[in-house]
Amino acid sequence: MPEEELRELFAQHPDILFGFADIAYSPYAEQYASALVFAVPYGEQLTPETYTEERFEGGIQSARAKLEGVVTQVEGILRRHGLRYWVPPVAQENETELLAPFSFKFAAVNAGIGWIGKNDVVITRRYGPRVRLSAILIDAVFTYGKPFVRSECPDGCTRCVDICPCKALKNRRWTIDTQRAEMIDYHRCNRMRSAFIPKLGRKSACGLCLAACPFGQPAAAAKGEAAHADP
Numbered sequence: 001m002p003e004e005e006l007r008e009l010f011a012q013h014p015d016i017l018f019g020f021a022d023i024a025y026s027p028y029a030e031q032y033a034s035a036l037v038f039a040v041p042y043g044e045q046l047t048p049e050t051y052t053e054e055r056f057e058g059g060i061q062s063a064r065a066k067l068e069g070v071v072t073q074v075e076g077i078l079r080r081h082g083l084r085y086w087v088p089p090v091a092q093e094n095e096t097e098l099l100a101p102f103s104f105k106f107a108a109v110n111a112g113i114g115w116i117g118k119n120d121v122v123i124t125r126r127y128g129p130r131v132r133l134s135a136i137l138i139d140a141v142f143t144y145g146k147p148f149v150r151s152e153c154p155d156g157c158t159r160c161v162d163i164c165p166c167k168a169l170k171n172r173r174w175t176i177d178t179q180r181a182e183m184i185d186y187h188r189c190n191r192m193r194s195a196f197i198p199k200l201g202r203k204s205a206c207g208l209c210l211a212a213c214p215f216g217q218p219a220a221a222a223k224g225e226a227a228h229a230d231p
């Protein structure tokens with residue numbers, strides 16, 4: 001059974017959160033019934049006290065390297081079972097709409113991995129927003145996670161909103177029907193990060209609104225306060 005094998009694979013990576021989502025909501029639903037979604041913790045779980053942009057970027061890159069290794073292992077299992085699958089690209093297709101073809105974020109919400117915080121990223125109980133997401137669309141049915149439909153951010157928390165240097169976040173509490181434009185002025189965030197290209201040779205990772213989040217601050221993560229998102 002591919003599901004059992006996939007679950008065994010993730011049991012070997014206990015730091016990675018994962019879940020399966022029914023993607024009936026997606027334009028890809030005709031080709032693929034499900035998404036396997038997983039969240040790899042950043043190499044460093046930074047707080048505003050320990051944050052530097054370079055360390056933040058380094059944490060993202062080390063999570064990416066680990067994630068790519070896991071994708072390869074998942075592909076091996078899917079191929080062995082003759083299942084049709086697709087690994088959607090992470091990157092936005094253009095700088096106008098700033099949207100990826102398949103939203104890992106929305107799939108993560110539907111897989112029960114986390115909800116969307118006021119910083120417009122997925123918040124997991126174990127790591128807060130300090131994770132890199134990936135998803136693989138698969139033409140098979142699995143045991144699905146329980147989708148999040150509303151924010152579990154503490155009432156009145158505005159740490160991410162307050163720390164944003166360009167005031168891109170709109171202090172909006174998320175529910176499943178909330179649109180991205182109601183949460184964040186993404187162009188404003190993108191402009192601020194793009195302004196660093198001449199200096200860094202890339203956009204600034206920024207991520208201050210992730211470092212500020214109380215969920216998954218390193219002390220909480222060390223105690224293992226949250227379990228896997230899978231049922």
Ligand code: SF4
Pocket residue numbers: 119163164165166167168169188189190192193205206207208209210
């Ligand atoms: S990444 Fe930086 S600029 Fe963008 S919303 Fe977060 S804090 Fe603001």
Ligand code: SF4
Pocket residue numbers: 116117118119123153154157158159160161212213214215
């Ligand atoms: S800082 Fe507070 S409001 Fe922002 S995502 Fe984290 S818990 Fe939610």
